[in-house]
Amino acid sequence: MKKTLHHVFSFFMAFAVLFSTLSFTVESHYCGNRLVDTAVFTKVKSCGMGTSASIPVKKGCCKDKVELVKGQDELKLNSSExxxxxxxxxxxxxxxxxxxxxxxxxxxxxxxxxxxxxxxxxxxxxxxxxxxx
Incomplete structure (x- = not known):
């Protein structure tokens, strides 16, 4: 029982360290004021308004928003020194x-x-x- 509890605790501590140091970006594509797509690990899909030559598009109607969720980049390692x-x-x-x-x-x-x-x-x-x- 004690050994199993030790393994479970070690497993959760490893995941805590992993998720506290994980960094990722959240990309969002807006067309006007409307949210078209949001992507976490892939490229965001655009609405296609800026690429079509036959449809008149008002300049600056589409915008991409990128948020960086930064994880911890410094870990304190204790040593006997x-x-x-x-x-x-x-x-x-x-x-x-x-x-x-x-x-x-x-x-x-x-x-x-x-x-x-x-x-x-x-x-x-x-x-x-x-x-x-």
């Missing part, structure tokens, strides 16, 4: 002492591991009628 000597020494001591608490736990010898209690045929306390009060 940011800590001074006393902090590094304290951290190393803590990790060593905490890690040594759990070493050898799997190799403990249990002397009663293979002990089988004797087979009880009758209850001797009831048989002798000796009860603790």
């Amino acid at each position: 940011a800590l001074d000597f006393d902090q590094q020494f304290g951290l190393a001591t803590l990790m060593y002492s905490y890690g040594s608490l759990f070493k050898g736990m799997s190799k403990l010898v249990f002397p009663h591991k293979n002990y089988r209690p004797p087979h009880v045929i009758c209850d001797i306390i009831i048989l002798g009628e000796t009860f603790l009060i």
Whole structure:
């Protein structure tokens, strides 16, 4: 359970870093005051008003609007060089002492591991009628 929770948390943290650093553009094409098309990762389609030679078009009726959604471009990477000597020494001591608490736990010898209690045929306390009060 703990390992699965760790994997799920790591997965969501990786996506958080990915989406916080992602940059993209949103392009919109307006013909007059009317929105014709909006595109996120592709080129925006125009309305075709400016390309047709047979239709008289008022100059400047179409316009393209480009919005840049900028992600974070600087990530702060922490390293052990940011800590001074006393902090590094304290951290190393803590990790060593905490890690040594759990070493050898799997190799403990249990002397009663293979002990089988004797087979009880009758209850001797009831048989002798000796009860603790």
